[in-house]
Amino acid sequence: MSDFLRHATIANLLRERPFISVNELKSKVGVSAATVRRDIDKLVEAGLGQKVYGGIAAMDGLPARRSVALPFIERRDIAVDAKRAIARVAACLVRDGSSVIVHGGSTCFHFGCEIAQRNLRVFTNSMPVAAYLSEFGTCQLTVGGGDLHREPGIIYDAAQSGHTFYAAQFFVGSLGVSAEGLLESHPLLVRFINDMCNRANEIIVLVDSRKFRERPPTVALPLTRIHRLITDDGLTNADAKMLEDHGVQFTVAALNKGVPA
Template sequence: MSDLERQQSIVELLSSQTFVSVRELQQALGVSAATVRRDIDKLNEAGVARKVYGGVAALEDNLRRRPPSALPFVENRDLAVEQKRAIAMAAEGLVRDGSSIIVHAGSTCFTFGCRLALRNVRVFTNSMPLAAYLAENGTCHLTVGGGDIHREPGILYDPVPGPTHYAAQFYVGALGVSGQGILEQHPLLVHFVKEMSARANEIIVLVDSSKFALRPPMVALPMSRITTLVTDEGISAADERMVREEGVNLIVAEISGRTQ
């Protein structure tokens, strides 16, 4: 990542929160504290962010123009519940017994992952809520990613790569979807998605149809990397056409439980 790309990532992160610490930026960008401080100095000099003790703060004008941002897991879990259940049911049919899969954090992936509790599969996840559920209620083989706890999205993340974990499938959600690919707001989530996608044969995206209307600034994965996208029947004809034209296998789950 170049200096300009890092600094743009910091600005984009500040569009959804008032303050980011040096430590958080180290983890999100994968660079040293010294590099983060140099980037903060440059942003402060350019007048696009404010250098403060321990990190960097957003300017008031920037906060008034916030782009779509992810809700905390506990809030997002109760949105589009029926859509998420339908997507989870359809996605479960893609899981092969005896296989190893990676399940990303997020409420749709959580709903999906809970359905695997009694399946004969190996699950690797960075989701604290999903790990807790499977540990208490499941018999599947469970591996949990280590690292620092990020409470609002409910994830564990280690900026220092640990032992490699390869899987047949990587199930991932997103804050938004466009012709560019799946979109996120937080650089940390982008890093994790890129890392895990390199460790799986198939990338399967689980998103409810409302995500096609959101445009977060960062592309986590281009459409060319996605094998299958599972969404609900609320998807528009234009978005359905866009996904298929990109060569992605599209599964449309109906609320009744049927799929197209």
């Protein structure tokens, strides 16, 4: 495939999706990772995309689009600095000795890493979070029961009822955020989020600023249920106003410092 055809192929993919990883592009266009990275540099120079960790993203300012849920292993390596900054700010909200619920997803995974050594009781259905905490953490860990759903990477039994655990805080991520609320594409996650929300006193949303441009099809939780949202300093003025108009308290994590901006 010629350089021109590869660049056109990547540009067309970006019209449909907000992000494409280097690994996926290798498969799509049939070249090495080094060649893909050079292609990305050319597209960025031409103003057709923006370079992000692990791949290329659509330009800011484009209309929100329907989202494709990437595998966790790819999502974990996207916008890492932003997710770690959000995780550090979120960890400051947790009181030692308390109980928290940690949702699945890549931002919540980084949050789990931040609190691994804390004096806490952590409940999670996330396989990646549970695996990290079991190997590197000292906190008390409780893992939810049920079937393993490899994507989205959670252990959950939708038919289960009568949970006896409750927590001070539920830290939850989302595939997208709009004026309607938290948006998801997987029906199991919608069910899980609503279940966990009924078992915590405070619901804290952890999302990087890219999520405000994405539009999965299903509202998992309305904004009125959210107590606080933490994002990075890529949050636009329009999205900040949207949160304010809906009465959502939010904190912006500065990427370099990991403290509220």
